[in-house]
Amino acid sequence: MKPSSCSFGPAKMETRCNGWVASLLLMFLIGHSVVGYAEKAPEVVIKSKRNPGRELVLGAFKKSISREIDLGEDWDGVLELRGLQSSSEYSVEMQYETSMTIQDEGAHFDLTNWKHYQSEWRPLTATSSTQFVIDELLVENSHKFPFASKDEFLAAVKKLAASRNNGSKWINLTKTCKGPLDYPCSVGVSKVTLQIYEGPAKTRTLIQKIVMIPPMGC
Numbered sequence: 100m101k102p103s104s105c106s107f108g109p110a111k112m113e114t115r116c117n118g119w120v121a122s123l124l125l126m127f128l129i130g131h132s133v134v135g136y137a138e139k140a141p142e143v144v145i146k147s148k149r150n151p152g153r154e155l156v157l158g159a160f161k162k163s164i165s166r167e168i169d170l171g172e173d174w175d176g177v178l179e180l181r182g183l184q185s186s187s188e189y190s191v192e193m194q195y196e197t198s199m200t201i202q203d204e205g206a207h208f209d210l211t212n213w214k215h216y217q218s219e220w221r222p223l224t225a226t227s228s229t230q231f232v233i234d235e236l237l238v239e240n241s242h243k244f245p246f247a248s249k250d251e252f253l254a255a256v257k258k259l260a261a262s263r264n265n266g267s268k269w270i271n272l273t274k275t276c277k278g279p280l281d282y283p284c285s286v287g288v289s290k291v292t293l294q295i296y297e298g299p300a301k302t303r304t305l306i307q308k309i310v311m312i313p314p315m316g317c
Contacts, residue, residue, distance in 0.1 A: 147173035207316030
């Protein structure tokens with residue numbers, strides 16, 4: 100096989116290369132261009148209102164997401180469908196659940212598999228075609244909870260505490276509560292579900308479901 104060669108003239112650049120060398124060079128340039136200019140896939144982000152500049156990236160757009168929220172992550176802010184190139188119409192609805200918890204300063208004992216208050220599905224207010232406010236809807240009913248007598252919630256705590264090393268501590272704390280909202284007992288948001296729809300209201304299609312599990316204490 101004749102070795103490949105390239106030559107460059109002094110007056111103007113002239114390149115004479117074997118065909119396979121030129122093909123390899125072209126493939127390299129095309130591949131480099133694709134990598135350099137590839138667009139980031141659309142994602143779902145929550146922008147904090149309390150801490151401007153802070154964001155919580157939930158995951159890829161149009162993918163089912165279940166995410167436990169860490170302390171310090173602001174999940175009640177402005178939901179943004181980031182990086183969309185589509186001109187489609189989008190809407191978002193939210194539902195949340197509350198659960199009972201027993202507090203001991205920073206530590207807490209959560210009854211997330213017991214009774215819940217479950218809100219109705221409510222539409223989020225759109226501030227643009229891809230941004231939706233999710234914070235103010237939670238304030239009014241975040242401590243709602245179905246009726247539970249002291250005997251009921253004490254029995255629920257005893258059942259769960261049986262598998263804990265410090266179970267007796269939580270049982271004794273619960274005995275001091277007059278009701279689910281009487282400290283050290285408390286009620287808070289334990290689950291938030293978002294549903295994202297695409298299309299006009301009458302023909303819209305559910306394209307994504309997001310479940311967030313906020314912390315109920317420190």
